[in-house]
Amino acid sequence: MPYAEQRGNKWRVKWNTGKKHPETGRWIYDGKSGFNSRDDAINYGLDRESDIRNQRYTSRRDGAISMREYSKTWQQTIDVGHLRKRSVESISRLYIESYWGDTTLADIKASAYRAWELWLKDQSQVGERYRGEILLVFSMMMDDAVEDGLRQASPVVKKKRRRGTYKKKPRERKRNMRIEDIHQLACNALSFWGFPGYVYVWTFAMTGMRPAELYGLRPEYCHPQWPASDPLNDPTEEDREERHEEDMERYGAALMPAIRVQWQHQRLEGVGEPGLYAPKYESRRTLVIPRFLAELLEMLLSSRERESEWVFTSVNSGPLINANFPYFYWRKFADGREEKKEFERVRLGKRQTVPSWRPTPELLPVERWRGKRQYLVRHGHKEWLDEDGHSRIAAESRMGHELAGVEGLYSNVTPAMERAIMETLQARWEGFVLTLPDGWEPPRSPRALPVDLSQWMKLQVEAAKAKKL
Incomplete structure (x- = not known):
């Protein structure tokens, strides 16, 4: 009583x-x-x-914990991938802990939550999708607080079934990926970056790999060395021995040239050095490649001046993860750049004009890619697979996705499916090279090309013509 x-x-x-x-x-x-x-x-x-x-x-003492304290404790209880964990930590620090601070769990009312929602809408740096991610993290946090007995109910009011006029969610406007635009992007990469840039763009377009997977591609997982060079040192891949035995029978220079997506190169927040992590959604996979790309990768790996643990290195021969690739590389390829023969600097209080150590010619913008992010090349690869009529299981597996339900359970990617992908990509390339002007010459590169690219392209054109006849 x-x-x-x-x-x-x-x-x-x-x-x-x-x-x-x-x-x-x-x-x-x-x-x-x-x-x-x-x-x-x-x-x-x-x-x-x-x-x-x-x-x-729920005792008032139980709910007296501050949101700042509970947020840090809650983050230690979630079991998610490293990228998702980094995202949650960032959201909590920037938009949950900074706003709610010392507010106790018990004092967060539904009205205060709605006020916070409106505050988020007023933040110019927070887009609609990102705002949804912030609210989702907060909602999960409150649900767990209820299960922990720290609150009686969540202040987040669950959305009811939509009523009224349907409003379509805005989506990013995309254009179909044309191979001539990829060619121009590759030429710009050649002029700005060198031969590795040319091969990088074509590898991106012909495999649909995620950028971090390209940054982390190592020679032992790349044609022509793989699959014989597979180190089989990933402890999280339990069936690696059995998988490798099948790879040796299925892939190789004399069979189907391929790339093994085993790692992605990422930097965790708060950790100085980047590391190798499993691909997103644990989507380790093998990607067959067309013959022309196999030749480009062979030339790239055989022409490197020194050994590197990465297939694609930066302008300074370092890892791409350290190069801020989207800004310092991709924007130049897509948006174009003025000719750079010299630059200005201030030294000892005086302004000087000095010659550039890497003079680059003018890069013409690729209009359909101006301002567009590089990830859309991956989307474009999926378009090509769909255009060529490949099965859903083959296309989705190549993109690193899993089909849900019975279709995904019963389906399997066969060698015939992979060979069909390899052949249609090669046919797309051959159809393009026949449109090149006679005597095509590659653009000027900041470094001497390690291979005769014009002669190689001439052989590609001749082979395409002979095949057409």
């Missing part, structure tokens, strides 16, 4: 929580003040005792 006592002009009520202190063994009481009459206080206490009997009660 709760008891009430008068404090000044107001009344205070206390009730037994049904719990004992772990050290003293005494009953733990909770209370609330500010009532205008004794009856109001007693009735409030009776309601709390009813909640205790029916296991609906």
Whole structure:
């Protein structure tokens, strides 16, 4: 039975929580003040005792933990991939802990949550999709607080079934990927980056690999060395021995040239050095490649001046993960750039004009890719697979996705499916090279080309003509 006592002009009520202190063994009481009459206080206490009997009660002490403290504890309980974990940590730090701060869990009301939603909408740097991610993380946090007995209910009101006029969600406008545009992007990469840039763009377009997977591509997982060079040192891949045995029978220079997507190169927030991690969704996979790309990769790996643990290295021969590739590389390929023979600098308080150590010619913009992100090349590869009529299981497996339901359970990618992909990509290339002007010459590169690219292209054109006849 709760008891009430008068404090000044107001009344205070206390009730037994049904719990004992772990050290003293005494009953733990909770209370609330500010009532205008004794009856109001007693009735409030009776309601709390009813909640205790029916296991609906949350102690004010339990909910007194601050959001800043609970957020950090909660992050240690989620079991997600490293990229998702990094995203959650960033969202919590920037938009949850910074806003709610020392607010206790018990004091977060539904009205305060709605005010926070409106505040997020006013933040110019927060787009619609990102705002949805922030709200999702917060909702998960509140749901877990309820399960932990720190709240009676979540302040996040679950959305009801949509009523009224349907509003289509805005989507990024995309254009179909044309192979002539990929050619121009590759030529710009050749002029700005060198031969590795030319091969990088064509590998990107012909495999649909994620950028981080390209950054982390190592020679031992790349044609012509793979599959014989596979180190089989990934402890998380339990069936690697069995998989390698099948790879030796299925892939290779004399069979089907291929690339093995085993790692992605990523940098975790708060960690100085980047590391190798499993591909997104654990999507390790093998990608057959057309013959022309196999030749380009052979020339690239055989022409490198020194050994490197990466297939594609930066201008300074370092890992691409350190190069801020989307800004310092891709934007130049897609948006174009003025000719750079010299640059200005300030030294000892005086402005100087000095010759560039890497003079690059003018890069013409690729209009259909101006301002577009490089990830859309991956989308374009999927378009090519669909245009060529490949099966869903072959296309989705190549993209690193899994088909849900019975279709995914019963389907399997066969060698015939992979050979069909390899041949259609090669046919797309051959159809393009026949449109090149006679005597095509590659653009000027900042470094001397390690191979005679014009002669190689001439042989590609001749082979395409002979095949057409």
